[in-house]
Amino acid sequence: MLGIAISFSPYADPRPTALDSLAKFSSSACLLARDVAPTFAAAFALKLDQLGIAKILADTNIPTSSEAEATNDWAGVLKAVGSMLEADQEIPKAMICSPGDFIDRASQVASTSGVWLGAPPALKDMLDLETTGMSDGTAILGDFSKGFGIAVRHELRLELVRWGKPTYGSHILVADARMAGYVLQPNHLYMAQGTVDD
Numbered sequence: 259m260l261g262i263a264i265s266f267s268p269y270a271d272p273r274p275t276a277l278d279s280l281a282k283f284s285s286s287a288c289l290l291a292r293d294v295a296p297t298f299a300a301a302f303a304l305k306l307d308q309l310g311i312a313k314i315l316a317d318t319n320i321p322t323s324s325e326a327e328a329t330n331d332w333a334g335v336l337k338a339v340g341s342m343l344e345a346d347q348e349i350p351k352a353m354i355c356s357p358g359d360f361i362d363r364a365s366q367v368a369s370t371s372g373v374w375l376g377a378p379p380a381l382k383d384m385l386d387l388e389t390t391g392m393s394d395g396t397a398i399l400g401d402f403s404k405g406f407g408i409a410v411r412h413e414l415r416l417e418l419v420r421w422g423k424p425t426y427g428s429h430i431l432v433a434d435a436r437m438a439g440y441v442l443q444p445n446h447l448y449m450a451q452g453t454v455d456d
Contacts, residue, residue, distance in 0.1 A: 295416060298433040302414055310439030311354070311391035314398055314406065319444035321345050323451040329355055329397040330362035330452070332378055338399060338450035339381065347448060350399035352385035359397065360388035395452030405446030412436035 314320065323341065328334025339350060363386070366375040377384065384399075392398075414435040422428050441447070 294431060295414075298416065299414060302433070302435055302437075306408065306437060306439065307389055308391045310406065310408070311389060311398075313439050314441060314447065315396070315449070317441045317444060320398075320441065320447045320449050321347070321445065322449040323454055326452060326454050327450045328452050329395055329450050330359040331366060332363060332375060332381075334452070335363070335381070335397070335399075335450070336378055338397070338448065341450075342399065342448045345445075345448070347445065348401060349380065350384050350448070351401045351403070352387060353397050353399045354387045354389060354392060355397040356392040356394045357388045357390060358394045359392075360386065397450040398447060399450060400447035402447070405441065405443050406439060407442045408437060408439050410435075410437040 321342070323338065326334075327338040327341065329338070335353065342348075342350065364374075367373060368375060377386065412435055414433060417432045417434075418429055419432060420429050
């Protein structure tokens with residue numbers, strides 16, 4: 259649960275009527291919630307990303323590299339895709355990796371001409387995604403629409419809670435949600451490792 263404390267008094271008159279107080283409080287609350295909702299949504303998306311990646315990495319049922327498959331160059335990624343195909347998996351629709359591995363692959367150039375290499379033709383439709391939730395040397399490949407799902411029990415909700423005196427109070431804006439990621443079909447995902455322990 260995320261929360262921020264905001265103290266303010268929206269009242270000009272030291273003894274406003276109850277109706278005036280309610281109208282000013284409601285107006286302030288609506289404006290405040292509207293202005294900060296995108297910030298809270300971004301914070302929850304980041305947290306859900308981190309928890310989802312951690313859930314995938316911890317799942318021992320997901321096929322994993324049996325030998326080193328570099329995740330920072332396209333040859334290593336193709337080797338991982340070959341391992342997926344040998345395990346009767348499909349060409350991956352997406353790959354999630356660390357920012358460092360992503361930049362290493364994106365900066366590959368042909369040694370003589372200086373032309374950017376980019377993804378091999380077999381992987382031209384694969385989404386190449388990066389997140390700080392991943393470490394260098396590890397990548398998750400597969401069809402995430404089949405292999406992973408997000409269950410939402412309670413959508414993001416913002417509440418403005420007030421306490422104090424009738425004419426002056428402190429407020430706290432609280433955001434909460436109940437959601438989690440789940441590995442649904444581990445055989446639709448694959449974990450490529452740059453180094454493998456023997």
